[in-house]
Amino acid sequence: MDTIEHSLLAFINTQPDQLYHKGRWIYGVDKPFSGLFMVMSGATRLYRLTEEGDELVTGFCLPGEWCGLPDLSSGCYTGYAQALDTCAVRCLSPALLEKALAGQGSRRDMYSLMSNVIRQNKKRYFQISKARADVRFAMFIQDLSRRFSLRGYSPREFRLPMTRGDIANYLGLTPETISREITKLEQLNILHFRRHFITIQHPRVLDALILNK
Structure with a gap:
């Protein structure tokens, strides 16, 4: 600083x-x-x-x-x-x-x-916008994790205050696509969602998903 x-x-x-x-x-x-x-x-x-x-x-x-x-x-x-x-x-x-x-x-x-x-x-x-649609959401979560961590918050558990519509608007996707990506990442046991709260259960797997885009 x-x-x-x-x-x-x-x-x-x-x-x-x-x-x-x-x-x-x-x-x-x-x-x-x-x-x-x-x-x-x-x-x-x-x-x-x-x-x-x-x-x-x-x-x-x-x-x-x-x-x-x-x-x-x-x-x-x-x-x-x-x-x-x-x-x-x-x-x-x-x-x-x-x-x-x-x-x-x-x-x-x-x-x-x-x-x-x-x-x-x-x-x-x-x-984020240059990535494939199925990777954009993962990159978005990774970026939030990094930013929360820089401010002294947990990089693995945090609240998503924005709506799926706002996330979709920002990423250039549709809310339906965001919902599908959430379901996919939950099925892979990479992330866990409960209402607006998110837990990154396997950060390295999330990183690997992005690196292998």
């Missing part, structure tokens, strides 16, 4: 939690930038609208992850962040950002840090 991220975390940790209930928007497209957000608990889905008005899920923000980087030219948000369940979020306002960046080389360093988040999301999506 670099100095700038340490500085941002030091300031975000002084802020109170703001609760957003399921379905509530944390920020929306074309709204003026009001700050960066870190999810403390729960999760959000990130999406934008197509020209036809359809929702296109672009990612999910888990505990300990940032969202809310604006478009640099307009100073407005470019998409939507919506709570998937009761979600605790902390906001780093523009004024706090100024303080957090005091003494740093340039404000562009902060945008560089946040741009890394965007690049990681795009890289993650590109890798």
Whole structure:
């Protein structure tokens, strides 16, 4: 973790939690930038609208992850962040950002840090979308496992706050395909699902399934 991220975390940790209930928007497209957000608990889905008005899920923000980087030219948000369940979020306002960046080389360093988040999301999506349909869901679960692990949570047992429809939208599949893949992985005894909770029973087998795609 670099100095700038340490500085941002030091300031975000002084802020109170703001609760957003399921379905509530944390920020929306074309709204003026009001700050960066870190999810403390729960999760959000990130999406934008197509020209036809359809929702296109672009990612999910888990505990300990940032969202809310604006478009640099307009100073407005470019998409939507919506709570998937009761979600605790902390906001780093523009004024706090100024303080957090005091003494740093340039404000562009902060945008560089946040741009890394965007690049990681795009890289993650590109890798998943290039896989065969029957492997995409396995890669999605593997990615969630890694991200939960990085934040100190169990990599083998965690909750899926998003719906199968949201997962299907993100992966470019149908909800029916997601349901079939869940059934298949359960029959292979790789995963166990109970409502929204998932247990990766054989992580190495899951990894091998992806590597042999």
